Amino acid sequence: MQKRPAAGVLGSLPMSPVEATSESDTPGSDSAGSDFSGPDKPAHRYGVALAGEIEARWQQRWETEGTFHTPNPTGSLSGGFERFEGRPKAFVMDMFPYPSGAGLHVGHPLGYIATDVYARFKRMTGFNVLHTMGYDAYGLPAEQHAVATGQHPRINTESNVATMRRQLRRLGLGHDSRRSVSTTDRDFLEFTQRVFLKIFNAWFDPQATNRLGGLGAARHIDELRAQFIDRSRPTPDGRAWTELSVAEQRTLIDSFRLVYIDDVAVNWCPGLGTIVANEEVTADGRSDRGNYPVFKRSMRQWLMRITAYSDRLVSDLDLVDWPEPVRLMQRNWIGQSYGARVSFQVADSPARLEVFTTRPDTLFGATFMVLSPEHEMVSALTTSDKRADVLSYQAAAAGRTAIDRQSETKQKTGVFTGSYATNPVNGQQIPVFIADYVLMGYGTGAIMAVPSGDQRDFEFARMYDLPIVATILPPDVWFGEQGIESTLDCSKWKRAYSGDGVAVQSENESLSLNGLDKAAAVSAMTRWLEANDCGRGTVQTKLRDWLFSRQRYWGEPFPIVYDEHGPIALPDAMLPVDLPETDQFTPHTFDAEDASSEPQRPLDRLTEWKNPTIDLGNGPRAYIRETNVMPQWAGSCSYYLRYIDPTHVEGLTISENSDYWMGSTGVDLYVGGVEHAVLHLLYSRFWHKVLFDLGEVNTPEPFGKLLNQGYIQAYAFTDGRGMYVEATEVIERNGAFFHADEPVHREFGKIGKGLKNMVSPDDMYDAYGADTLRVYEMSMGPLEQSKPWDTRAVSGSMRLLQRIWRVVIDELTGEVRVTSDTPSADDQRTLHRTIAAVREALQDLRVNTPIARITELTNHLTSTYPGGAPREIAEPLVLMVAPFAPHLAEELWSRLGHAESLTYEPFPNVNSAYLVVDTIDVPVQVAGKVRAVLSVPVGCDAATLEALALADEKVKPFLEGKQVKKVIVIPGKMVNIVV
């Protein structure tokens, strides 16, 4: 799930540099760290050494006691559930990471700390909390690393997972380690294959009523077969089911499945021996890695029918509490447009050309047609005299990638096929062109061109001197902008008019749109098309079915074998289909220019594995295994369900457990980077909806609340040659920056080794401790916001923890020094205001302001009670800081005499009696500017306030020589004297 470029770069590093960093001398630790760890400090001051000791001790105790083991209602993890009976649940998740070999930098844990703070707060407010962490461990970087080193990817992957687990353990995250999964674990692989088979053994019935009452639902494939058998659904050619051969039956059923095989256009890179994703192709049509040519080719691939769910994937976005930008991105990605399909009769031919248009109301203005160069009917439509032109245009287009085409100038190109089609509304014969501005991947790959209403068509028409007919009357203001008189003579127009307006020049014997506005014209035309059997209203989506096969080694094998008729799903009992052991994970590569080469998948070479003899119920027989593997997204689609029942061996989960943890709205909090706003979250929602339709889960959406954490960025420095220099060695002098006395240039960017501004959490553990890192990251600002890392500023968080320590512990003796004194009313008021603010903010996942409130309370205590604060205030303070700095809080709680971990200790409650005050300050404004502050009793009425304000000595000078027009009094808030 790692963002692609990062995974690609970081994943291929030969070893974990983090191990090396943390054991050698760490930049920054000597300058910043020694401030807190020098030899002359009081013996029991909270410094980095003491923090490290406390943290290691509590991490050990949590592990030994299973503090964060969360019980399920039933099954193998149900021990201790009684304690939570009747309590609410909270399922708190991070997007799990790809275990990169480069280890973590300080930006990674931001979200993990935030979910941990929230999870700990929820535990202290009575919730049963499911919180753990997994690893998305299949994928390309590990495979590339294996290719480079000859070492099996599993070895490297497992060592990277171990490194990350170690780094995260030191953060003190309250994860239930029993539920921590890696997608490459054998159990998890089996789980993924089971989910795959649920989807494979399902079809989408657009007529079925789904569980939300809408139309369209997945059903088990056997129900489709039953419909064919009992003839409630006719076969395509009308024959009875029993009259079909076994092969025909299989092919028919397979064509309905949610997972199916089809020919699709892919980016084939012979030099790499693999298909590459669109994002991996450079602007000049070469591979991102290796710089080999990439060819657009059609290949047989596995696909998932995600487009069947387009409507629900859009409409159910209303059911989730997600950031609006993410919902928008999903809607745009799915890209539904409402319009019509229109069918054009080809002249002198029985063939028809179908197009999609969002503007059927402009059909009278369609004066030519354009097909994508790859359209399947191009060859049939091309007349012999045009064949040479068409073929050369097609060849030129094929040699260019989609990206290449787009980067071209706006100049439209195309060629005439020699054929004409009939405009169904006016019988005109209109020429058919091919042009690469029409994309094969959208709609039908063909358009009706309305040059008066579409700028692209307009440019094309001008280029090839084609007629332009207005069907909408543009408003006068539009003509004004063009600097021309209002006219329907489009030869005078400078551009197409695509806006709204009244239809003109749009009538035939049975239809007139003239005078109608756009909406009325669209619906009138759509009705006419349907009545005359040459079109219908439809919704077109940009979303394509999901290309699900990869020609690689390090991924999940399909639980599929083939016999002579096609693919067969293996039964659950034969799962998992393990990835076979081999030392050849390199894809076979070809002459980089050989576009006609065929991919040879790594698994194809394992002939013994590929050709098993299996008994599928009719005796042992030879089969051929599927040798594609699943894409990396597969492992991340359903992992939240595995967290629920990590040891369960039948089906997907125990339904009682998934019902309990998913509740009515799904995962209660899902935190991750916005880079997954579309693909991961869309694929995951799709799988979940299929499982929902099939009754495997009972929420329509997997993730009820989503939050995107921002990035942590850092300054980077370049020298005179433009080379990056080690950021930790740069010195600031009078606003300028120097590295080894040479001036350097400061810029701002992602943290990482590339920019030589890497800051690892290990550096921070060594210089300050994990609690300080946690507090600092939470105090930096709102979680959603990107913000710059500043190692210098970390010391402020350290100082806060030192002061909290000092509230409870005598630095010189190490003795607890809280008193049994009765706190003053002022203390109580400060405390309870803090509690109220912290509780309210944490409910909303605002993590920075509670730290400010806790700081204020701490400062109040250290200044009021330099020798030790009242226990009645100190204990709630310790509990409030616990979600942020859990090790420190546990240590203080324990020293305060509590035997149990504070994990489930109730979070302090607000006693509103302490919030009551008898006097308040009311600002007095004159003409909107504050001139005085009145100290008045609570409940002071408006008349008294007004009198006090007008009589105030500070106010009087501003009233001199002026007429008081009006006095606005908001009792308890404000007095404003208007002059």
Place this chain on the structure above:
RNA sequence: GCCCGGGUGGCGAAAUGGCAGACGCAGCGGACUCAAAAUCCGCCGCCGCAAGGCGUGCCGGUUCAAGUCCGGCCCCGGGCACCA
């Protein structure tokens, strides 16, 4: 080009339409110290000696009152991009 998000001190940031800058970093001054560090106390938006004036990207509006609401612009960041 279209669609989002955001512009507040030297820096990170706070602020149900009601005292702009809480809290922290950096900086300055003081206490302690032979000294330094650490710690503690104080100052810390800009202009001004002061009184005071000016300040939340810019211009305008609504309101007794605008960082906050409305309209128009500018800049920065992100997403999509010949989608018919």
